[in-house]
Amino acid sequence: MIEMNIICAKKLCLYYRDFQALKDIDLDVPAREITALIGPSGCGKSTFLRTLNRMNDLIQGVKITGEVTYHGENIYAGQVDVTALRKSIGMVFQKPNPFPMSIYDNVAYGPKLHDNLSKAELNDLVERSLRGAALWDEVKDRLKKSALSLSGGQQQRLCIARALSVSPDVLLMDEPTSALDPASTMKIEELMGHLKQDYTVVIVTHNMQQAARISDRTAFFLTGDLVESGKTDEIFSMPKDKRTEDYITGRFG
Amino acid sequence: MKNGRLPLKRRAYSGFLMGLIGLSAAIAVGLIVGLIGYVFYRGLGHISWEFLSTARSALRGTIGILPNILFTLFLIITTLAIVLPIGIGAAIYLNEYATSRRLVRIIEFATETLAGIPSIIYALVGVLLFIQGLGLRVSILAGALTLSILSLPTIVRTTQEALRTVPVSYREGAFALGATKWYMIRTIILPSSLDGIVTGVILAVGRMVGESAALLFTAGTGYFLVTNYFEALHASGGTLSVMLFVYATEHGNFDVSFAIASILIFIVLLLNFGVKLVKRKLRRI
């Protein structure tokens, strides 16, 4: 059988100083599907997402036990090159955060770090990435303009293009539409439908309708525990756990 | 993903720049520690009670800096007496009264300009305006007038910054109780921005202690003991910084110079400590 689960968390715990933010999380992320992480604020879903590309390393006082494997290798093993890991596992943040540079330079930033590309190759790569994020047609005439001149929705798609530019195989998305208006949100959801043909997507969302609409699998977090995970239609139609049911029917959170 | 995969070029680039960062920080810290350590090493040994408590005596061939300590104090007091009302008043006007945006911008540009002018130009202005123009002698008073213009921008700016930190809600609260503007300023604004204002004053005092170019030509290099403040106003008097210059370049007396330099650095240390203390103690009454 071809490798099914591209990322597996095993007995993953995360402590922030004395506070345990994640408790024994076991979760498998299947390839080329969209996995949605849902749960009320502060449940640990974003923290969990950030353990997958080791972004929590940047925060002082964080300690992690257990393991996360990526293609079978533990990413928390001693000899791991974090830069290579993050190149393979891209990330899109809650608030669109393009660099204060031109649109072109934003997308070219990552490739310039990792590879020595010719001008033509770079141009080609920028175009492909922007097309991949369904932004090319809107910006092809103003690639040299500041990225900050784009609308919020365009900025977020630019951030997606930027993440695609280093050819990752996993995309982590941390509430990517929570700062956007409904029209921009729809565009990005539509885009995610295309992205999963080529990429594995893990998305944190606050919005249960969004999780139901776009994801193949859903994991429900509550106060640092992974309560339940499985196929999205099953979780939403017949949750096994009472707490999951309460949450998705809107009784709390 | 294994360690070796980060290409050599990128590893070298990162390592090299990180090395430069560490090296630069080390140089900066080394300079500070070296400078202060060296001055103390060469100077502290020459500070004695006699040195601090007597005047220079040609007969006995001894050197004392009591007159210069007093001159420095007199100069600071006089300057503060002139500049504090003007500087704090101007800042209050800018922040609380001024309604014309344009006027505010002009005054702010004026203080910025004053802040950027080198002290030798203040020396020129002091010599020609106060000494030649007003007919003052080279004296503590002429020096204090010069220093007043020199430290005006520091006082205006720091006071303005302090006033800006007072929340609008305090002002509205006072007005809602029927307070007049001046009453509100006196009872609400000034007390709650006191820490910032005092910090500004300490910074300005630091500048006065350190100033030498503007004072060399306006306050002079006198070293006779004058204990009466009003007599001192009209006497030529060298402050500690000016005397450091005089002893180092005219007399070539490096022991005395190092001793004065140690005292100056000690004063700077005290003032810095004072700023920290003020920030901690006077914060928001």
Added chain:
Amino acid sequence: MRPYNAFLGVHMKTKNIVEKTMQAVFFALGMVTIIAVATISAFLIINGIPAIREIGLWAFLSGQEWRSTGANPAFGILPFILTSIYSTIGAILIGVPIGLMTAIFLAKVANPRLAAVVNTAVELLAGIPSVVYGFVGMIVLVPLVQRTFALASGAILLSAILVLSVMILPGIISVSRTALAAVPREYEEASFALGATKTETIFKVSVPAAKSGIAAGVVLGIGRAIGEVMAVLMVMGNVPNMPNLFEPARSLTTAIAMELSYATGFQRQTLLSIGLVLFCFIMMINLILNFALKRGYKA
């Protein structure tokens, strides 16, 4: 009703008088700062122009010889202008890289406790009087330079550049540090998420994002270097040569300081003219600083 109203009226009146008076007082104090700048500018222009007019502006600015006393005086200040420019450029070339790197260390690399200690030290460096710098330069640096390069004297342009580069450090460090600390975390996170190393993130994202603040720090350093007088006076030899790195030189500021105590008549007027030239330099730098800061706020 009536007595109450009367009382209120009187009370309001005194209140109003106090209010109006205080407003007038504060207005007058605000005006004093404008008057001070106006007086200084007017004074420099009025007193600085006659000598320039007599010598001729071009001859004054481009003359290579300065002999203010003696039978055949010459008043050319090109050596002073060039010395000021060279020493400032030299100080910037040495001070900015070290200052910027130290600011990066404080804002992005050092742990908070170490950064706080180093920061206190930098603040201290900012407060040390310029005569102390000049004196230590004179005692330590000048003999060192003399021995190293086997020169007749170590009181040369190079020594002044070295002293100035230390003197401008604290300003550059603290302004750049503030600018770097204000770079939004999100920019840096995005860079890390693309697989950039810490150093790559600092130099390719943080520094470019803070560039206008850093530029302001550099301009501040330029202002301090060009305006410094006492420290330069003590280490530069003060000969009115055309500047050469290994020879004594005299800058605009020290040219005034050298002769201010004894100059009279026309010679004193020429010092005011030098002051006017220096003032123009400083005004130009201020305008650039204003411009840099405004651009910074926009971004």
